[in-house]
Amino acid sequence: MAGASTRERGAAFRAWLFVLPALVLVAAYLIYPTIQTFRVSLFGGTGFNPTRFVGLQNYLLLLTRDPLFLSVTRWPPRGALVNNILWLVLFAGGTVVFGLLIAVLANALRLERVVKSAVFLPMVISSTAAAVIARFLFSPDASIGVLNAILNAVIPGFTPVSWLGTPEVVNFAVIATGVWIWTGLSMTILSAAYKSLDPAVLEAARVDGANPWKAFWRISIPMLAQPIAFVLITMIINSLKMIDLVLVMTSGGPAGASRVIGFSFYWEVFNNNQVGYGSAVAILMLVLLAPLMVWQVQRIRRQEAGK
């Protein structure tokens, strides 16, 4: 009996050895730093090793005294947090709507593969390259930027717009670029889901005389609820983490108008040298993402249970 339990213990030990390198790296690069970032968020002042303990003051300042992060005294509210809400709605909504439309419209057409490759292309290149392409498209000079050139040609007396230099417009331009990049992913997932729908159900609706539009809304969409929710949440996570596209397209400008939370962290830490303050931004991000972490774990659990 003793021999068996030694063998079992040996097997468990070997099992841990296989996991060990991964665990060490994950602990050193993800778990421990997150705890440290929380600790640093309780310290104030400038410099990379702030030593003045300020408790929760950074959080208080961030939420009540930093108009670039959150300003509710004027209408409409402004700041990185508000911009993130805009991202959440327009980016997550936009990628799902375009992704679904393209997936369904292109379905079973001869050109389907070519069209999907074209839409997927921005997903393959770096955000940096995508930002260069977008800055070119949005150029305020109508002999460089095709968007101003088109509007110039169509609307008489049109004055070229500085899309990335106007506070009221800049967020929409950056979000549109985000939608342009990420629709490819949404389309791929939703197209696979659409193709796996039971054709008999769709056929039955057609035989019953439902017009294609009604059939789409009453039958296809409800059957696609789960993949749509998956894409939506994935895109919400992406918008809450957003950083590189904003950094390269606008550096958060003009005058901080296009900041989002993930970018504010970067700017406070690496540009303003306020490491404690920036860490508080990071922890707020984590608080917002926590429910989505729970969702992620539950999703994988369900997947396991389904096996």
Add this chain to the structure above:
Amino acid sequence: MTGATPSFSVGRLLRGVLIVLVALAWLMPTVGLLVTSFRPQADIATSGWWNIVSQWRFTGENYRAVLTARHFFTNFVNSVIITVPATVLPIAIASLAAYSFAWLRFKGRNLVFMVIVALLVLPLQETWVPVLRMQSALGLTGKYLAIWLAHTAYGLPFAVALLRNFFSELPRELFEAARMDGYSDLGVFRSIVLPLSVPALASLGIFQFVWVWNDLMNALVLLQDLHKFPLTVAIQGLLGQYGSEWNILASGAFVSMSVPLLVFFLLQRFFVQGLTAGAVKG
């Protein structure tokens, strides 16, 4: 689907026209910059790329300029030096762990795996400041090893989740038979799990390769040596310095895009699989 539906109908034609317009709209920004990267500088300065029909002049000069004068070739080499180990390492480490999570038994297995899955959602912003301190404490600052380790660690949650999912679907009988034949855990891993998982490993490898190649933030934050910067950081620098020199920016951007685009067109199927599974990475 194809057999049952008529090959022509007004609906299909309308859909076809609409979808072609969408595809053209999606391609247009990229095509515009690609065309620009081959136009003479004088033409770029005076007219938009859509005028090429009347100004049918092309040159490789912009590519020559960017690859010779601005240390861009060095940045290209740096991208390769960063990306290759940062692709191989996480796959090696993750496949060992995923095998253990899928087929070996130990206390706390599910809990540890769920923690790793939760970390898929963790933003890297939470980690950069303490990781920078750790790098300097360990004397890693400005070394390639620092960015290799960071990319490996950051890539692990996704790699482990994807591989565990794949490994656990391998047929149980194979493992039982191998045990009968006296294979060790490592032997099973090497001669059964790895050979049967080539498609999953390929998808993951391609995904990780493109992800690291395209990475801007980790290189910008963690690689504290400007002589080791990859293409993405170089382009971000160009935008700051030469924000309106579109001949340089356009050719520079396409040099950096060439590698992922090549991978995409040659290995599209694997690539899309990896990326779709990796929806929540980063």
